[in-house]
Amino acid sequence: MAFPQDWRSWETQIARLIGQAWLDEALYRRLVNEPAATLRDNGLILEDFVEVRIDQAPDAVPVLQGTRGETVIYILPLPPKPDGLTDEQISSWLEGRTEGFPGGIIPPFSC
Template identity: 80%
Template sequence: MAFPQDWRSWETQIARLIAQAWLDEALYTLLLNEPKATLAANGLILEDFVEVRIHQDRDAVPVLQGTQGETVIYILPLPPKPDDVTDEQIHCWLDGRAEGFPGGNINASCC
């Protein structure tokens, strides 16, 4: 699959995967060490010409970079789990019982 036409859907799927990785250390490690393969294993398949790089800063955002060659670089944000977000809040968001992304403006009263 090429980059999706619906970037909002893609970003939501990425956000869900990041939240799941905060709950699962093995998934976090896989995403960190083998990002493209881990994305593909979770239904987020990119073309061969796309290289995925991880950016771990707390304020990281997704970035799509072109190069002079045929490679496109997708910078995937993978920040550490925020200290002020509980596992329960993450589960609430993943289950659809809270609005806002964990670490952002999550509705903390969901659970």
């Protein structure tokens, strides 16, 4: 399968991409409309048999579903930006700084 052995690394990359999408409406829309291509364009390698679907529910979690024929379905959570999270806080987190991050609000797959 085309997913890396080190899932933690992949999840961290996806969390960072989601944070970037919260700051960039065009990236958010592209991730919704072309999830697999957007992941590939951001360095996440997927084989052609992996279908990526987006779940925009606030409590969504990643799911790797069984095969449908030769297709593997990966459900990628893309929750809306939390109301209590500012662009500055997201930017700080993307830069590796977590000080001042509000309690209880963490990016998906928090690093």
